[in-house]
Amino acid sequence: MAQNPTRRAALTDAAIDVLAREGARGLTFRAVDVQAGVPAGTASNYFANRDDLLHQTARHIHHRLTPDPTVLTELLRAPRDRALVTALMHDLMRRIADDRAGYLAMLELRLEATRRPELRAELTGTIRDELEANIAYHLGEGFPGDRRTVVLLYLAMTGLIVEHLTLPEVLGSDGPAALIDSLVERLLPDPAV
Structure with missing residues (x-):
């Protein structure tokens, strides 16, 4: 998995926006990539799977x-x-x-x-x-x-x-x-x- 902390934070911020707008069912790697304005496939390089994305997003929300x-x-x-x-x-x-x-x-x-x-x-x-x-x-x-x-x-x-x-x-x-x-x-x- 990629280790750029700034990019990871941008992706989790994008995941937060997707969750708030679309709900959990709308949270996909593609939706996160689009929200973050990054090339398709970027989120999948930072999160092992959807559960990992959910868990890291939860931690990031508490930080925000x-x-x-x-x-x-x-x-x-x-x-x-x-x-x-x-x-x-x-x-x-x-x-x-x-x-x-x-x-x-x-x-x-x-x-x-x-x-x-x-x-x-x-x-x-x-x-x-x-x-x-x-x-x-x-x-x-x-x-x-x-x-x-x-x-x-x-x-x-x-x-x-x-x-x-x-x-x-x-x-x-x-x-x-x-x-x-x-x-x-x-x-x-x-x-x-």
Whole structure:
């Protein structure tokens, strides 16, 4: 297999775009080649088979959705309170909205994982590890709330993101910003009260 990391990243970015637009059934080597604007057969030189393409694409999506260290550093200058948690949830929604294709591709991979046990095992491990890392980070940084709070934030934000990216009209006039404010306020009561 070819080892040009820049080309591999371009191909996995193209695979993400194909997944987001066409779904898992539309993800073929040819579709990736066309999306990436490379000669036919290029993707097959970088990925052993379709499963390898799916697995590497899943890993690349997580890399794309990682917080910007500069933005995170700036946010973390604030006190460890409910306002900071709210700001972090807004940053999460901003990152997801900025990389809509990345998150939609992840949703497609989750659906595909219901039919592919190896992909399910990989995604389960990756997402579980990320959730555990987020819990440890939240607790270690002294943010308000406990382990259950982080899990509830994760579940609430996941649902809000799915609605916002797929069927935003379901939420009516309630935009994600106001809903984020409300859900953090309800999950993290003001300690002064």
